Amino acid sequence: MATPLAGYLLVAALLFAIGLAGALTRRNAILVLIGIELMLNAANLNLIAFWRFGPHPEALTGFMFAIFSIAVAAAEAAVGLGLVVQIHRHARTTNVDEINRMKG
Amino acid sequence: MSIAFVLVSALTIAGGLAAVLLKNLVHCALAVSVAFAGLAFLFLQLDAQFAGFAQILVYIGAVAILVVFAILLTRGAESPKGESVFSRAWQAGLAIAAAVFAVLGWAILQGAAELPANAATPQVTVNDIGHALMSRYVLPLEIVALLLTAALIGAVIVAMHEKERAK
Numbered sequence: 072m073a074t075p076l077a078g079y080l081l082v083a084a085l086l087f088a089i090g091l092a093g094a095l096t097r098r099n100a101i102l103v104l105i106g107i108e109l110m111l112n113a114a115n116l117n118l119i120a121f122w123r124f125g126p127h128p129e130a131l132t133g134f135m136f137a138i139f140s141i142a143v144a145a146a147e148a149a150v151g152l153g154l155v156v157q158i159h160r161h162a163r164t165t166n167v168d169e170i171n172r173m174k175g
Numbered sequence: 176m177s178i179a180f181v182l183v184s185a186l187t188i189a190g191g192l193a194a195v196l197l198k199n200l201v202h203c204a205l206a207v208s209v210a211f212a213g214l215a216f217l218f219l220q221l222d223a224q225f226a227g228f229a230q231i232l233v234y235i236g237a238v239a240i241l242v243v244f245a246i247l248l249t250r251g252a253e254s255p256k257g258e259s260v261f262s263r264a265w266q267a268g269l270a271i272a273a274a275v276f277a278v279l280g281w282a283i284l285q286g287a288a289e290l291p292a293n294a295a296t297p298q299v300t301v302n303d304i305g306h307a308l309m310s311r312y313v314l315p316l317e318i319v320a321l322l323l324t325a326a327l328i329g330a331v332i333v334a335m336h337e338k339e340r341a342k
Contacts, residue, residue: 074180075292079217080283082184086191086210088276093195095268096261101200101245105207108238109191112214123221124290128297131307135315137226141233142319146326148238152245153330159249168262
């Protein structure tokens with residue numbers, strides 16, 4: 072039995088919503104980054120699923136998009152976690168509610 | 176739907192939920208690596224072997240380790256005493272996420288009848304992927320190489336100690 076495209080899309084939508092909820096509700100900046108990673112992964116799942124069920128999978132378009140997206144997400148994670156470590160060194164906290172020095 | 180798909184997607188969703196809900200940050204990092212592994216299995220089920228193994232190498236091998244290092248460097252594993260791990264405005268965030276899921280789910284279910292349920296297995300080898308990366312996608316490949324170099328140097332500079340600059 073093959074899984075229809077809608078099943079993969081629903082799983083990706085649920086994972087995206089979980090990641091969004093994590094990024095919006097958690098206090099710790101590292102957890103916010105984890106939520107963003109979950110959202111990026113859900114988008115990758117959509118890209119691969121549409122590539123697999125699309126009319127021309129041999130053109131590799133969605134597949135390549137997902138591969139490049141994985142590479143960009145790795146760069147984002149490295150810089151984001153470096154920023155969190157540096158903010159912790161300056162402000163002695165990783166709580167995003169307390170990091171409000173630039174609030175207008 | 177196949178049983179493997181149901182099991183793997185349930186594992187992935189459970190990993191994601193645990194990553195968002197658990198109190199101890201190290202447990203969160205472990206749960207998120209479970210979710211990444213589940214996604215890699217979903218990629219394998221979609222006949223995207225290269226993407227699945229790249230997912231395992233990049234996310235479980237690198238991103239999860241980086242997250243654990245960041246948690247330990249910021250002493251985030253010590254649970255805050257008495258206060259919630261969720262932000263003060265968590266109801267608003269939860270409502271936004273639920274609304275986004277409702278819209279996405281509604282759109283998918285509306286279009287489910289017209290989405291393809293079956294497709295022929297794509298005959299794509301790693302050889303084809305390499306050829307495509309070196310011909311049609313060579314410019315994006317070079318840009319990603321530049322981006323990764325810049326991110327590497329940037330992350331090191333951002334996280335560097337500032338003692339030498341103070342002299």
